[in-house]
Amino acid sequence: MEKQSDEYLGVMDAEYARGRLEKKYLNYRYRVRAQVAANAFREFHPHMKTVDVLEMGAADALTLLHIRELLGANGTFDGIEYAQELIDEAPALPSDTRVIQGDVMNLPDEIQDESYDLTSVLAVLEHLSNPQACVDEAFRVLKPGGIFVATCPNPFWDDVAGKFGMVADEFHETEVNSEVLVTLCQNAGFETIAYRPFMWVFTGVLPYIGVELDPQMSLMVDDLVHKMGLLDFSFVNQAVVAQKPK
Numbered sequence: 001m002e003k004q005s006d007e008y009l010g011v012m013d014a015e016y017a018r019g020r021l022e023k024k025y026l027n028y029r030y031r032v033r034a035q036v037a038a039n040a041f042r043e044f045h046p047h048m049k050t051v052d053v054l055e056m057g058a059a060d061a062l063t064l065l066h067i068r069e070l071l072g073a074n075g076t077f078d079g080i081e082y083a084q085e086l087i088d089e090a091p092a093l094p095s096d097t098r099v100i101q102g103d104v105m106n107l108p109d110e111i112q113d114e115s116y117d118l119t120s121v122l123a124v125l126e127h128l129s130n131p132q133a134c135v136d137e138a139f140r141v142l143k144p145g146g147i148f149v150a151t152c153p154n155p156f157w158d159d160v161a162g163k164f165g166m167v168a169d170e171f172h173e174t175e176v177n178s179e180v181l182v183t184l185c186q187n188a189g190f191e192t193i194a195y196r197p198f199m200w201v202f203t204g205v206l207p208y209i210g211v212e213l214d215p216q217m218s219l220m221v222d223d224l225v226h227k228m229g230l231l232d233f234s235f236v237n238q239a240v241v242a243q244k245p246k
């Protein structure tokens with residue numbers, strides 16, 4: 001795909017979608033991210049029946065579709081993706097789900113203020129030239145009390161995985177660590193902000209050697225390891241969960 005400018009070096013191509021269908025570890029990784037987003041939402045809104053979701057940087061919509069399933073498939077499920085060729089790789093979408101071509105740092109006009117209960121930015125911020133603009137947009141379009149979830153690979157483990165050829169050679173524009181994640185949320189106006197490492201290095205590696213893992217189960221292991229303390233450096237992924245003031 002022709003990249004339009006340096007601002008969009010983190011935009012991916014159709015190869016990414018094909019890899020997700022073929023490689024078990026990529027499938028596992030996106031299902032864990034979807035589970036992190038759905039679990040975080042349910043923690044704050046356990047009984048909300050209809051949920052309006054915006055997945056920012058939605059690629060081929062597989063993660064969005066999985067979030068939809070996990071939240072009970074009742075509401076509207078929108079995705080924003082810059083690469084039209086990735087949108088074209090999406091499977092047939094249900095009538096409540098769509099992916100719109102656009103920039104997560106400057107959302108299309110049809111995405112209105114205060115219209116979503118959950119905005120997710122999963123494995124995207126590190127690809128952006130201006131992650132703050134994306135988090136600001138996520139805040140703007142959330143309803144009061146709405147939940148924002150962002151995930152990013154831990155820069156240290158991402159580097160290690162790159163050296164062992166375990167992650168594709170993706171372009172990362174920004175190094176996002178725990179402080180950066182929390183600061184992005186604070187700057188946008190979020191008040192309740194929780195930082196959560198996930199995907200323990202020992203479980204995260206299993207899908208690479210062909211062991212199938214249930215995402216919810218692997219997050220339960222993460223929770224146990226996290227509670228033991230002192231081992232937070234051993235998570236390959238990190239999430240921030242924040243609520244827009246009511």
Ligand SMILES: C[S@@+](CC[C@H](N)C(=O)[O-])C[C@H]1O[C@@H](n2cnc3c(N)ncnc32)[C@H](O)[C@@H]1O
Nearest residue numbers: 010011012030057059063081082103104122123
């Ligand atoms: C690593 S993928 C993550 C996909 C999905 N969120 C998930 O968790 O499985 C990052 C996606 O963000 C998209 N992206 C990068 N920069 C973007 C931008 N400025 N606007 C919209 N999408 C963008 C990429 O093209 C790619 O599809």
